[in-house]
Amino acid sequence: MAHKLKAYRLGLLVIVFIVAGCASSRVEEFRATETGMVSGEGLVLLGRASFSDNETKESFTDCMADSLEGGDRPLRVVPQNTFRDNFYPWFEPRVEPTSAEELKKLFMEPGVKDLISSSNIRYIAWIEGDTVRVDDGGTMSCTIGPWGGGCLGFSYWEEDASYKATIWDLEKMISAGQISSDSRGTSYIAGVILPIPILARPGNAACNALADQLREFLTGS
Amino acid sequence: MKLRPDIKDNAKTASKRLFSFLFFFTLLSACAPSDIVIEGSLPVPMVKKIPVRIGVHYPDAFANFVHTETSKEIGAWQIDFGEQNVDFFRALFGSMFTEVVILEKWDSDIAGVSNEDTQGVLVPQIKKYGFLTPFVSGLGFYSASIEYDLTLFDARGATIFNWTVVGYGKSEGKAFAKEEAVEQATLLAIRDAGARIAIEFDKQKAFKSWFRSLEKAENGS
Structure with a gap:
């Protein structure tokens, strides 16, 4: 009986973790042109850097790349660091093209167009945004000493x-469209001797939602 | 099961010793000076070569640049640029000009010094270097900036133009890896400045007019 009660409590705790740790996501899409990818074609995800605090972190674009490269319909994603190194200095944060018009000019620079063609890169997806804390509260204190500790x-x-x-089609040299993703989640941490975290991961939810929608957008299925 | 009192006492003493050791080790490691030698690879720019036979002189202060800084907020730092500056600028200028001659000695103060081997002489210098830690800036990343000073002389030692380029770099950094974060931010700052030099050097007004005069002189002869 005591074991059953323990298992019941544990199950309840797991459910609480799962429910409370959820993040809700909203995705919107704007399409300017038809898209599609043939076998072998790839895309590169580039985080927009602004040298401010709120810029896309590399971990977010890495998360999106992992998501796009996996699953039932994997896409070929060129790592952004490799791409930036190969095309140095044209895609460095302060000199990178900010519009499809600037991209056309960039393609006139010697070697750029040829390298894009030989790398078989069809799309560039510029990723902008950040995960920010909008609210917090409560207090928790932890102490540690030679005889133990607790929270x-x-x-x-x-x-x-x-x-x-923002997706650029390098074949048509136009902006193909935009996808946005907004996720919110509240995380909790309860200190009952041991700190028990119940974490929502809105950044992870936004990454997966944006990657899924980008796959749909590019492959059209 | 009850532990024997002597074993219990020994365990208590051991845990106290361990705690004291960890406490003092943490204090000592916080006081240790941070010595960094900047290492890592930087890409070679893909730009159109300027058809000029250029001489490049790297002053000792540039080739052996070391930044030292001590303050209450950040402690003691020594950042040695090592071979990085010269290696990167060798690759940078090598990709920017059709021919590069390294000049071991160069003194623009000696009037009328003639250098028949080159059409111009470029001397890079570091005017300023600085870095910020999250503790100082209040932002969630480490950042570094380098102010390079490029002076172009004609073959006779007259100054054609002087150009200041500032490079910025930032790194998210990890716990207990502040040196690594500053090194990464510094590398990115060198890279950022290099991108601007590669793209904007031949667009400088003074350079354009000097280059036109070179072309005229070559066509006239």
């Missing part, structure tokens, strides 16, 4: 992950 209290924080992907 007591409760705290929470709410995060908003807002990202946008």
Whole structure:
């Protein structure tokens, strides 16, 4: 009987973790032209860098790349660091093209168009956005000493992950469209001697939502 | 099961010793100076070569640049650029000009010094270097900036133009890896400045007019 009660409590705790740790996502899409990818064609995800605090972190574009390269319909994703090295200095943060018009000019530079063709890169997806903390509260204190330690209290924080992907078609030399993803989630940490975290991961939710929608956008299925 | 009192006492003493050791080790490691030698690879630019036979002189202060800084907020730092500056600029100028001659000695103060081997002489210098830690900036990343000073002389030692280029770099950094983060930010700052030099050097007004005069002189002869 005691074992059953323990298992029941544990199950309840797991459910609480799962429910409370969820993040909700909203995805929107704007399409300017038809898209499609033939076998062998690839895309590169480039995080927009602005040298401010709120710029796309490499971990987010890496997460998207992992998501796009996996699954039932994997896409060929060229790593952004390799791409930036190969095309140095044209895609460095302060000199990179900011519009499809600037991209046309860039293609006139010697070697750029040829290298794009030989690398078989069809699309560039510019990723902009960040995950920010919008609210927090509660208190928790932890102490540690030679005889042990522990935490007591409760705290929470709410995060908003807002990202946008602007897709450039390198064959048509136009902006093919935009996809945006917005995710919110509240995380909790309860200190009952041991700190028990119940984490929502809105950044991860936004990454997966944006990657899934980008796959649909590019492959049209 | 009850532990024997002597074993219990020994365990208590051992845990106290371990705690004290960890405490003092943490304190000592916080006081240790941060010595960094900048290492890593930087890409070679893909730009149109300027048809000029250029001499490049790397002053000692540039080739052996070391930045030292001590403050209450960040502690003691020594950042040695090592071979990085010269290696990167060799690759940079090598890709920018059709022919590069390294000049071991160069003194623009000696009037009328003639250098028949080259059409111009380029001397890079570091005017300023600085870095910020998250503790100082209040932002969630480490950043570095380098102010390069490029002076172009004609073959006789007269100054054609002087150009200041500032490069910025930032790194998210990880816990207990502040040196690595500053090194990464510094590498990115060198890379950023290099991108601007590669793209904008031949667009400088003074350079354009000097280059036109070179072309005229070559066509006239």
